[in-house]
Amino acid sequence: MSIRAVRRLQNDVRVFQARIVFSVVLLLLAVGALVARLVYLQIVGHAHYATLSQDNRVKIAPLPPTRGIVYDRNGEVLADNVPSYSLELVPERIEDLDATIAELQALLGLSDEDVRRFRKLKAQHKSFESIPLKMRMDEEQIARFAVKQPFFPGVQIAVRMIRTYPYGELTAHAVGYVSRISEADLKTLDPSLYSGTYHIGKSGIEKTYESLLHGRTGHQELETNVQGRSIGVLNTVPPVPGADLRLSLDIALQRAATDALGEYNGAVVALEPATGRVLAFVSKPSFDPNPFVYGIPKADYDRLQASPERPLYNRALRGGYPPGSTVKPFEGLAGLEVGDIPADRRVSCPGYFQLPNSSHQYRDWRKGGHGAVDLKSAITQSCDVYFYKLALSVGIDKLSEFMGRFGFGKRTGVDIPGELPGVYPSKEWKKKHSKYPWFPGETVITGIGQGYVLVTPVQLARATAILANRGRVVTPRLLDAAQGGAGAAVRESGGDDLAIAPEHWDTVIQAMIDVVHSARGTAKSIAAGLSYHVAGKTGTAQVFSVGQGQKYRESEVSKEMRDHALFIAFAPAEQPRIAVAVLAEHGGHGGSVAAPVARAVMERYLNGGAP
Amino acid sequence: MRYDSGLAGFNAGETRFERLMKRIHIDIPLFAGLITLSGVALVILYSASAQSFDVLLRQGIRLLLAMSVMLAIAQIHPRHFRFYSPLLYGVGVLLLVAVLVMGEIGKGAQRWLDLGVIRFQPSEILKLAVPMTVAWYLSECPVPPAFRHVAVAGVFIAIPVGLIAKQPDLGTAILVGAAGAVVVFLAGIRWLYLLVLGGGGAGLLPVVWHFLHDYQRDRVLMFLNPEADALGRGYHIIQSKIAIGSGGFYGKGWLQGSQAQLEFLPEKSTDFIFAVVAEEFGLIGCLGLLGIYLFIIGRCVHISLQAQDAYTRLLSGALTLTFFVYVFVNTGMVVGILPVVGVPLPLVSYGGTSMVTLLAGFGILMSIQTHRKLLPG
Numbered sequence: 001m002s003i004r005a006v007r008r009l010q011n012d013v014r015v016f017q018a019r020i021v022f023s024v025v026l027l028l029l030a031v032g033a034l035v036a037r038l039v040y041l042q043i044v045g046h047a048h049y050a051t052l053s054q055d056n057r058v059k060i061a062p063l064p065p066t067r068g069i070v071y072d073r074n075g076e077v078l079a080d081n082v083p084s085y086s087l088e089l090v091p092e093r094i095e096d097l098d099a100t101i102a103e104l105q106a107l108l109g110l111s112d113e114d115v116r117r118f119r120k121l122k123a124q125h126k127s128f129e130s131i132p133l134k135m136r137m138d139e140e141q142i143a144r145f146a147v148k149q150p151f152f153p154g155v156q157i158a159v160r161m162i163r164t165y166p167y168g169e170l171t172a173h174a175v176g177y178v179s180r181i182s183e184a185d186l187k188t189l190d191p192s193l194y195s196g197t198y199h200i201g202k203s204g205i206e207k208t209y210e211s212l213l214h215g216r217t218g219h220q221e222l223e224t225n226v227q228g229r230s231i232g233v234l235n236t237v238p239p240v241p242g243a244d245l246r247l248s249l250d251i252a253l254q255r256a257a258t259d260a261l262g263e264y265n266g267a268v269v270a271l272e273p274a275t276g277r278v279l280a281f282v283s284k285p286s287f288d289p290n291p292f293v294y295g296i297p298k299a300d301y302d303r304l305q306a307s308p309e310r311p312l313y314n315r316a317l318r319g320g321y322p323p324g325s326t327v328k329p330f331e332g333l334a335g336l337e338v339g340d341i342p343a344d345r346r347v348s349c350p351g352y353f354q355l356p357n358s359s360h361q362y363r364d365w366r367k368g369g370h371g372a373v374d375l376k377s378a379i380t381q382s383c384d385v386y387f388y389k390l391a392l393s394v395g396i397d398k399l400s401e402f403m404g405r406f407g408f409g410k411r412t413g414v415d416i417p418g419e420l421p422g423v424y425p426s427k428e429w430k431k432k433h434s435k436y437p438w439f440p441g442e443t444v445i446t447g448i449g450q451g452y453v454l455v456t457p458v459q460l461a462r463a464t465a466i467l468a469n470r471g472r473v474v475t476p477r478l479l480d481a482a483q484g485g486a487g488a489a490v491r492e493s494g495g496d497d498l499a500i501a502p503e504h505w506d507t508v509i510q511a512m513i514d515v516v517h518s519a520r521g522t523a524k525s526i527a528a529g530l531s532y533h534v535a536g537k538t539g540t541a542q543v544f545s546v547g548q549g550q551k552y553r554e555s556e557v558s559k560e561m562r563d564h565a566l567f568i569a570f571a572p573a574e575q576p577r578i579a580v581a582v583l584a585e586h587g588g589h590g591g592s593v594a595a596p597v598a599r600a601v602m603e604r605y606l607n608g609g610a611p
Numbered sequence: 612m613r614y615d616s617g618l619a620g621f622n623a624g625e626t627r628f629e630r631l632m633k634r635i636h637i638d639i640p641l642f643a644g645l646i647t648l649s650g651v652a653l654v655i656l657y658s659a660s661a662q663s664f665d666v667l668l669r670q671g672i673r674l675l676l677a678m679s680v681m682l683a684i685a686q687i688h689p690r691h692f693r694f695y696s697p698l699l700y701g702v703g704v705l706l707l708v709a710v711l712v713m714g715e716i717g718k719g720a721q722r723w724l725d726l727g728v729i730r731f732q733p734s735e736i737l738k739l740a741v742p743m744t745v746a747w748y749l750s751e752c753p754v755p756p757a758f759r760h761v762a763v764a765g766v767f768i769a770i771p772v773g774l775i776a777k778q779p780d781l782g783t784a785i786l787v788g789a790a791g792a793v794v795v796f797l798a799g800i801r802w803l804y805l806l807v808l809g810g811g812g813a814g815l816l817p818v819v820w821h822f823l824h825d826y827q828r829d830r831v832l833m834f835l836n837p838e839a840d841a842l843g844r845g846y847h848i849i850q851s852k853i854a855i856g857s858g859g860f861y862g863k864g865w866l867q868g869s870q871a872q873l874e875f876l877p878e879k880s881t882d883f884i885f886a887v888v889a890e891e892f893g894l895i896g897c898l899g900l901l902g903i904y905l906f907i908i909g910r911c912v913h914i915s916l917q918a919q920d921a922y923t924r925l926l927s928g929a930l931t932l933t934f935f936v937y938v939f940v941n942t943g944m945v946v947g948i949l950p951v952v953g954v955p956l957p958l959v960s961y962g963g964t965s966m967v968t969l970l971a972g973f974g975i976l977m978s979i980q981t982h983r984k985l986l987p988g
Contacts, residue, residue, distance in 0.1 A: 012754045015799040016924050020916060023796070023932055027908070030939050031901065037946045041856040042894045049856025 061222050062196030065215030066161055068242035070175055070205060072251040073279075073480060077166055078175050079206065084162035084294075085142055087134040089118070092127035093154030100152065101133070107148065108141045110134050117295055121198075124186065130158060132198070135294040163199060163293045169286040170254055173314045174278075174416065174478060175247075176204020177289035193217055199293065205247065205478055208415045212482050215242035243482040248277035253605055257282045260600035264584040264593065265309060266564075267316035269461035269476075270601055273570060273579045276465060276474030278414065280580075280601060281458070283315040318420045320454030321583055324539035324590065325382045325522075326568045327403070327449040329508045330463060331390060332375050334402040336504040339394035343507045346372040349385035355440055362388055362444050365540070379511035382522050382538060384448050391447025396438060399446065400426035405498050406463040407473075414458050414476040422459050425452040450542060461581035464568040467512075468535070468576035470505045471498035509535050513573050516595075523567065523595040532572035534602065538590030539566030562586040567594035571602045578605050636685040636981040638914065644907040645681075645958070645973060649674050651903065652959040658866045659880040659887040660961060666880065670961055677970040684974030688982050692975060693750075693922045696743040700767070703740045706733035707774040734783045735968045737771040739975070742790040742929040749798040750921035756798055764795050781827050782952040785940070790933040797928045847883070850876050851945055855889040862893030880961040882953055885945040900959075904938050911973075914980045923979045930972045937969075 041049065070079035087104070094100050101115055110133065118133045125131055134141070142157060149155070163178045165171055178199040181189070185200050194200070195217060201207040218239035257268040257280045270280040287304055291297075296304075304312055313319070335341035351369030352361040364370065364384040370377070378386035391399055404410060409424035423429070425446060427438040445451040455463075462476050473496040512535035515521040522538040541564040565587030570579040580598045587593035632639050653667060653674075660666035710733055745764050752760040768791030776784035796805070820828070854868065854876050862868075868890035879887050889897050908931060915927035934957065941956040943949030955962070957969050 008754075012799075012921060013924075015754050016797060016921075016928070017916065019797045019799060020912060020928055023793075023928075024912060027932070027935050030935075030943075031905065033948060034901070034939070034942055034946065035898065037948050038855070038889065038894055038897050041852060041946065042859055042889065042897075045856045046859040049853050050859065052853045053857035 061220045063218035063220060063236070063239045064196035065217055065239035066241040067163065067178070067199075067215065068213040068244045068482075070213075071244065071246045072249045072254075073247065074250065074252075075246075076251045078171050078247065078249070078251065080164050080166060081161040082164050083159050084135060085137045085157055086132040086160055087137055087141075087145065088130040088132050088156055088158045090127075090130050090154045090156075091122060100155065104133065104145075104152070104155065107144055108134065108137075111297075113295075113297060121180075124181075124183070130156070132158070132160070135160075135162070160198075165289045167251060167254075168288045168290060170251065170258060171249075172204075172286045172289040173283040173316060174204055174249060174254075174281040175289075176206040176416070177202060177292045178206050179292045180295060195219075202292070203418070204416050205245065207417050209243075209245060209479060209482070213242040213245065216240040245482050246480045247478045248272065248275075248279060248480045249281060249478055250279050250605070253280045253601060254282060256280075256604040257597070257601045258284060258286075260597040261582075261584060262597075264565075264587050265315070266582070266584040266587065267319060267457035268580065268582050268597060268601060269316050269458045270578055270580045270605065271461050271465045271474070271476055273465040273468035273474065273576045274472075276462070276476050277480065278476050278478045279578060279605060281316055281416075281478065283313070283317070283319075283457075285309050285311040287311040314416075314418065315583070315585075316457045317414070317416055317418060319456055319583070320420060320422050321457070321564055321566070322451075322453055322541035323449040323455040323460060324541035324564070324566055325384075325448060326460060326537050326539035326566045326581075326590070327408075327453070327455075328379050328382065328387055329467060329512055329537050330403055330406050330408070331387055331394075331399065331447060332379055332508050332511070333500060333504055334394055334399050335375065335390045336507070337500055338398050338402050339390065341375070341390060341393060343375045343504075346374050347378070347383075347386045347389055348372050349383050351385070353385045353388040353444065355444065358441075360441065362441075376507060376511040376514065377520070379508065379537065380514040380518055380521050382515075387447040388444045389447075391443050392440065396443045396446060397426050397428075399443075400424050400429070406466055407459055408453075408455060408463065410459075412456075412458055412462045412476050414462075415478050419458070420456060422456050423452050423454040449539065457581050457583045460566070460568055460583075461579060464570055464581055465576075465579040466498070467509070468570035468579045470502070470509075471500050472496070473498065509573060512537055512569075516569070522591045525591065526595045526599040530599075530603075532606065533574065534569050534571040534599070535573040535576075536567060536569035536595065536598065538595060539568070540564070540588070540590045541566060543586070562588055565590045565593040567591075567598045569595075569598045569602065571606060578602055633981055635682070636977055637682065638910070638977045638980045640910045641907065641914070641973060641977060641980075644903060644910060645678075645970070648903050648907065648958050649678075651900065654865070655884060655888055655891075655959060656880060656961055658868070658891060659884050662866065666961060673966055674958075677966045680967055681970035681974035681977070684971050685977035685981065687978055689923050689926075689975075689979050692743060692926070692978070693747055696740070696747040699736065700740040700744040700771075703733055703736035704771055704774065706736065707771060709733070711774065711777060732783075732964055734771075734775045734778070734780060734787065735965060737775065737787050738783070738790060738933075738965070738968050739930075739972060741768060741771055741787050742794050742933065743926055745791045745794040746798075746922050746925035746929060749794060750925055752798070754799040755801050756795075758804065761795060761800055761804055764791070764798075768792065768795075776822075779824050779827065781823070782940075782954040785952065786933065786937065786954065789936045790929055793932045793936075794925050794929040797925050797932075847878070847951060848947055851883055851886045852947055854886040855946060858890040858893045858896075860894045862889075862891050862896050865891055867891060882941065882951075882955055882960060883945055884960050885942050885956050889945075901938075901942075904935075908935050911976055914976050917983065918979055919983055927976050927979050930976055934969070934972065 067081055069077060069081070072078055087108070089097075089100070091097055101118070104110060105115065114134050118131060121131050137145075137157065145157060165175065165177065179202045180198060181194060181200045189200070193214075193216070197214070197217065201210040201213065206213065216239060218237045220236045221234040253270065257270065261268065261282070261284050265284050267284065268280055268282040269278065271278055291300060336343060349364055349370040349372070351364045351367055353364070354361055362384070365382065369385065370381050370383040373381065373383045373386050375386070377383070400409070403424045409422055411419045411421045425442070430436070430438045430452070442451050446453055458476055462474070466473055513533050515538065516523045516534045516536045517527050518524065523536050526534070543561055543563060563586070565584040567582045567590050568580065570576040578601075580601050582594040582597045584593045584597065629639065653670065656670055657667055745767050748767060749756055749760065749764055756764070768788060772784050772788040772791075775787060857863070858868070868887060876883060876886055885897075888900055892899070911927065911931035911934065915924060915931055918924040918927050937954065937957045940949060940952065940954045941960075944951050944954070955965065958966065
């Protein structure tokens with residue numbers, strides 16, 4: 001080996017040794033840091049951590065956030081939080097839980113229902129958590145307990161904020177309600193986000209915007225002694241309150257619509273056509289949501305469930321009704337756009353219609369017929385025969401596709417959960433739902449919004465808004481703005497345009513104005529005294545069929561079998577600011593029952609007063 | 612510090628036992644250290660597993676298996692390691708690619724390769740193959756290595772690290788990367804390069820952050836502020852701190868740790884087992900366990916300083932320091948001075964697919980130590 005090679009080798013070894021030494025120094029520094037940390041935790045912090053470990057159970061107490069308030073467009077409070085006094089028990093601090101509950105039951109006159117609910121809640125919570133036994137104590141109960149409190153360790157009166165709906169029935173179907181978190185809810189939510197929270201949105205706005213309204217749970221790290229008694233707060237992360245929501249709903253309009261329905265059950269949905277904002281959302285009859293918040297007694301709930309009027313049923317959102325003649329303006333557009341039927345083509349209406357090779361008569365609502373009618377007069381007078389023929393001429397599949405553009409047979413996407421899509425049939429739809437093929441007769445009655453066609457009131461209102469917009473599609477939406485929450489930006493809906501020829505809009509909208517403002521219009525009764533033009537369309541939907549050759553006489557038919565009355569409208573016709581759909585169940589004629597309701601709503605909104 | 616390389620074999624006072632051990636290529640101090648550690652580990656594991664004999668038995672069998680692998684590897688001459696380094700590396704990288712392409716999903720991440728009979732993580736191969744290959748490459752280069760040599764070594768390291776990080780297995784990627792980086796450091800990389808690389812690495816952090824998975828980001832954020840989510844994920848760290856702190860100087864005694872036995876402590880038989888040691892055996896116990904680790908590491912440092920050529924020097928040094936990195940990353944995580952990355956405490960944590968790899972590494976060290984040529988001076 002040469003001397004140079006040896007030198008190089010020695011150099012290599014020296015470099016390596018130096019690096020090893022350097023590494024060992026780093027290693028010892030790291031070990032030093034580790035040991036220092038261990039000493040810090042185990043010697044310096046020992047007493048502190050030993051205490052925490054001795055009663056690890058009461059380490060972290062959640063601080064539930066305050067739920068956001070819900071306002072209407074004018075700042076009226078629709079959902080609020082008010083303090084409520086509740087009797088709460090901490091099971092692990094009570095020696096004999098059963099005996100304590102029995103004593104409290106006797107002292108305060110608690111129901112078995114309260115006890116049963118407590119036991120259910122107890123199963124869901126940890127034994128060191130404070131669990132309500134009686135919500136909403138009255139003054140007397142508070143006084144009685146206050147005197148005896150020293151004899152009940154582990155039992156205390158707690159003030160909780162509880163949800164309340166000042167307008168009760170009026171907002172139940174739109175705002176919805178919160179209720180106790182159920183076991184089913186627990187499966188889908190993150191328990192750490194909801195510790196200390198007992199309520200969750202179950203329906204309506206309360207459910208859709210649950211994450212905005214709820215806020216973020218904070219917590220306190222509590223230092224506790226061996227007995228589990230808190231001896232100080234180590235650290236507090238305050239809760240972040242939920243966002244306050246402003247809805248587009250106008251509570252005065254909501255009341256006006258409810259009142260206008262009078263004795264009838266039904267639904268009213270009013271939208272701002274340009275934005276899709278929901279101005280009124282009424283489903284009648286309704287129910288008081290407040291008892292649901294603290295747990296509605298079973299008997300009361302059963303009564304609501306069993307009521308033949310079905311108050312819990314959200315008609316505006318989920319009710320599927322035959323739209324009757326209210327579909328005619330849309331089908332008229334279908335004839336113009338996809339059916340090559342010119343607006344001025346006249347069709348003769350002898351009062352009935354027959355398919356070739358069939359003796360079945362499809363009747364017109366007017367016994368003698370309307371004579372020769374073009375599209376405008378067919379809409380204005382609601383001629384059935386014209387639309388029987390139109391539907392046949394366009395064909396069911398083309399018609400169905402076109403009506404789909406207006407949202408028929410589809411969910412509108414309104415921000416209330418549980419919406420149903422309704423039905424606008426096609427051959428393919430029937431293939432899926434029936435073993436029979438599509439019959440031509442079914443096309444005929446689809447032309448007047450009967451047969452398989454089902455719409456929801458909110459769907460009808462949205463289609464009317466699209467009509468008012470002359471084709472600009474909007475999504476109905478109750479939420480206007482959220483304050484203080486993360487998702488404060490409210491998306492403006494819509495944008496799609498149906499791209500229908502302007503002259504076709506002119507024809508159909510003029511026909512709808514004539515429905516109200518011309519001498520032959522089916523809703524001419526509401527025109528008197530209007531300071532603006534209303535474009536509307538009446539509808540009368542059969543609930544049961546009258547036999548061939550028989551006559552339908554309203555007075556002879558029991559109320560449940562009477563026709564539904566419908567009316568859609570927007571106003572002012574030239575610059576629409578409101579679009580309304582009205583459904584009065586078993587109301588009889590659209591023109592005489594539903595149209596005045598729509599008029600009242602529009603008057604209230606546009607003129608701010610009663611008609 | 613001067614080591615007389617080579618002369619240890621001529622120790623006149625060598626007993627028959629020592630000669631026997633040498634013939635079967637066992638390094639007595641290292642072997643003794645490992646046996647002690649394994650024994651202590653089983654005692655701790657018995658407590659951490661809620662006194663499960665089943666767990667104990669399985670861990671024992673695993674240990675025996677891994678020890679056999681170690682002894683088998685110790686019989687192989689280092690020149691073979693050197694020869695096969697690139698091949699092992701190539702196979703390992705191919706398997707990593709295979710895992711990414713068709714790997715079976717294990718624990719929500721693609722890490723396992725199913726060969727029908729056995730399932731294993733190819734990333735384990737790379738824990739050894741990366742330092743072996745980088746040592747193989749740099750041992751041929753002049754000291755200190757030129758920039759281009761460092762660059763090539765960097766590529767050797769980056770390929771498997773990238774593939775493993777993509778699985779995603781951040782913990783293993785860091786360990787493999789560290790193993791390669793240690794070789795480069797020991798090979799005498801210029802301080803200037805080191806400084807530049809360190810600075811560049813720091814500059815790359817935001818980029819790395821961008822590519823991390825959400826749960827990995829969570830872990831880092833959680834480390835920076837565990838109290839932020841005390842009800843959720845920060846729970847690990849808080850409970851671990853309570854367990855350690857409440858152990859005090861002497862500990863609560865074996866099987867007496869309330870944190871561990873009452874299930875407050877998560878992952879207590881795997882990643883967080885060091886907290887069980889701290890709670891039940893106190894500061895004394897922690898120092899004792901660290902002492903055993905340091906004894907093993909000390910012996911390995913001794914072996915690397917006695918190694919006779921550049922390749923075995925670099926490899927043994929790298930394996931030693933990497934072993935320490937394993938210990939430090941885990942204990943540092945448990946005591947809360949490092950972020951929570953899923954790295955087990957070597958040879959003590961339950962399971963540990965890495966146990967075979969670890970002991971194989973010690974097998975290499977034993978081979979290096981016991982195959983030295985008895986050269987004069």
